Amino acid sequence: MISFKDISKIYNSESGKITALEKVSFEVKKGEFLSVVGRSGAGKTTLFKLLLAKENPTKGHIVFRDQDVHKINSGDLSWLRRKIASVFQDYKLFPLKTLQENIAYVMEVTGAGDSKISSDVAEVLDLVGLSDRVYNFPAELSGGEKQRAAIARALVQRPEVMLADEPTGNLDPYHTQDIIRLLLKVNEMGTTVILATHDKELIDRLGKRVITLKEGRIVRDEDKGRFIL
Ligand SMILES: Nc1ncnc2c1ncn2[C@@H]1O[C@H](COP(=O)(O)OP(=O)(O)O)[C@@H](O)[C@H]1O
Numbered sequence: 453m454i455s456f457k458d459i460s461k462i463y464n465s466e467s468g469k470i471t472a473l474e475k476v477s478f479e480v481k482k483g484e485f486l487s488v489v490g491r492s493g494a495g496k497t498t499l500f501k502l503l504l505a506k507e508n509p510t511k512g513h514i515v516f517r518d519q520d521v522h523k524i525n526s527g528d529l530s531w532l533r534r535k536i537a538s539v540f541q542d543y544k545l546f547p548l549k550t551l552q553e554n555i556a557y558v559m560e561v562t563g564a565g566d567s568k569i570s571s572d573v574a575e576v577l578d579l580v581g582l583s584d585r586v587y588n589f590p591a592e593l594s595g596g597e598k599q600r601a602a603i604a605r606a607l608v609q610r611p612e613v614m615l616a617d618e619p620t621g622n623l624d625p626y627h628t629q630d631i632i633r634l635l636l637k638v639n640e641m642g643t644t645v646i647l648a649t650h651d652k653e654l655i656d657r658l659g660k661r662v663i664t665l666k667e668g669r670i671v672r673d674e675d676k677g678r679f680i681l
């Protein structure tokens with residue numbers, strides 16, 4: 453479903469060239485739950501930015517559903533970013549919108565009608581366990597609840613793939629488990645999930661495929677990985 457083919461990424465910054473990824477190749481099958489682990493700076497976020505065509509590779513190709521993502525014309529990039537949804541460490545909720553509005557907004561821009569919007573918003577909030585928080589603003593939620601809301605907003609676009617970039621980076625261990633359980637549930641419902649994290653304990657317990665990145669290279673790709681740096 454997703455294929456990284458010999459991807460290298462070199463950033464040209466003021467302080468010189470920075471190699472973020474080097475000769476990275478792997479495939480992700482539909483329905484997989486894949487963790488990408490590595491220390492800060494290992495290249496995890498760059499992988500996601502390349503997959504969403506927010507950055508261009510210096511070398512190599514990324515194929516999603518038989519399409520080279522860097523050959524998709526700008527008008528169709530919204531298609532790619534609907535099929536591949538993202539959640540982040542800092543949630544990226546709109547602070548001045550309620551949860552209902554945060555999620556409805558994503559559907560409004562695709563031209564969905566009011567009744568479809570209200571039923572789908574209710575459905576995803578129920579799925580993440582936030583049905584009683586529909587009219588709250590993000591600031592009124594705990595970190596774990598904010599991440600649940602961000603996952604609901606990602607799900608409402610019915611993505612095929614969910615990218616979670618350090619989604620538990622700001623959470624305590626209890627809420628971390630809670631979010632991981634939710635991502636596993638999303639995966640069981642059929643969405644391919646790619647989780648980027650530096651959290652060793654988290655990954656050890658999952659028993660799912662793990663790719664380990666070190667200084668931009670894949671040093672390990674294991675079916676039921678243990679994260680060793
Ligand atoms: N826009 C950018 N310009 C220059 N260097 C960057 C940029 N984005 C990331 N980098 C560098 O690329 C490397 C990988 O970064 P990143 O993909 O964010 O890693 P991770 O998400 O694993 O922490 C780091 O050395 C980082 O400083």
Ligand SMILES: [Mg+2]
Pocket residue numbers: 493496497498617618
């Ligand atoms: Mg990162």
